[in-house]
Amino acid sequence: MAFKNDDDKSAYWRENLALLAKLLVVWFVVSFGAGILFVEQLNTIQFFGFKLGFWFAQQGSIYVFVALIFVYMAKMNAMDKKYGVDEE
Incomplete structure (x- = not known):
């Protein structure tokens, strides 16, 4: 991953940890x-x-857990695109 600057890197991980906490x-x-x-x-x-x-x-609870995996995947793909670290 190549972030543009340290602020983007910090914001990315802060947003990632907030998403993880919610899920x-x-x-x-x-x-x-x-x-x-x-x-x-x-x-x-x-x-x-x-x-x-x-x-x-x-x-x-198993169904919800599997659904949360797909939610995490979709949110992380969107976050990767937002910060420019997505796979092309």
Whole structure:
């Protein structure tokens, strides 16, 4: 990666870490919150014939994790283009 200057480099990594923090918070809320902390409240809701808390604990958090990977990929590609360090 060749940044134009140190300010761009600092801004890029600051933006990257902010994105990572946001995505990790979403992952934590879905996996730990929905799958463990709020499972009793969510189990009162049916989702495709399953209790919602059970579904999040077994499958939902995995689906969200995979979706977060694609979100991260798309956001990082846009950020790379913004700072001029994308692969051509």
